[in-house]
Amino acid sequence: MRTLDDTDRQILRLLLDDARRPYSDIADRVGLSAPAVSDRVDRLREIGVIRRFTLDVDRSLLREGTPMLVELDVRPAAVQDVAVALTAVDSVDHVFRTADARVVFRAPIREGDVTAFLDTVVDLDDVRGIDASLVVSDEWTPGLGEAELALSCVECGNTVTSEGESARFDGELYHFCCDSCLSNFDERFDRIQSDV
Template identity: 55%
Template sequence: MPDLDDTDLEILRLLTEDARRSYRDIGERVDLSAPAVSDRVARLKELGVVRRFTVDVDRSTLREGTPVLVTLSLDAGTVDRVRATLRDEEAVEHLFTTASGDLVFHARVPDPAVHRWLAESLDLDATVADVDVTLLANVDWSPSVGGTEFALGCAECDNTVTSEGVSARIGGERYQFCCPSCESRFRERYERFEESA
């Protein structure tokens, strides 16, 4: 797997600022031709670094609702199911899973009674051990590729993926691995999971 260089990081930074920026404009800023930028973006997509291009909509300008930050402490084994449910909820804008297994999300809830909306959206009694709701006054979202060392993490062991790493498409998704052994273990576990589903 090829390493990402400073030009790749600058392309990512420029796309983060404006995903509609033309390859010609990016090329002028990084001293490459538009086709060379296109090739690099295609490679970043293939590596799974760029998943999609999207629009950052300020929903507060489009509809009313109560902006909240919600933390759900969940019973063991329910995180994936509750996460999938929340991902499908139109009101949820950002969804995070903490290292301790809590789900934290930002939403613009259509019902001023946030707990009622949560009860209707989730089976609170069976899945959620504790709920913390904070009303928000303002939300700023500014993702950045700068400020930290950039490195891909192995999908199996979370070690840094170097130039000796491998990339594989498994179940329709692209994964990065630090070595062929990690890819093999991940693939075997994935196939066992698929068989049991």
């Protein structure tokens, strides 16, 4: 599977709406059998389009702090570290990195003290500026639109089209844009394996 068809998109939309929806219900809606839906979902998981099935918790019904949307101006060399540190915090629900060295996140923060919160999570010397706003409501509605599959070749980084190749190495699935990239990767993998 190196492309998404309308049936794949329809399955993804149904799962986005309710990830616990039975495959038999999805099958009825998309005109496939339940095992065929299961196969498609398995392939979508295998290539990484579906990373996990998750739960959407209404945090407004929980008391854990003041909901804040925080934008950090971060030293460019520290953007990755700051984003990873924030992602590891259980109460942080969303972390975004921008191209201009900013990290934006949403989290409930006790007593609204963003600086005290950040001091427990990141090195404040990496943060050049903080802009925090109180969140009065939020709605997370992931959508799909008319998305196309955009796999990258692990060998050269080019986009893998329908003419591309996929192969397993040591149990893991890799995608390649062409036979040449697959061969190069295979040779290098064999050399590494033989050196080990």
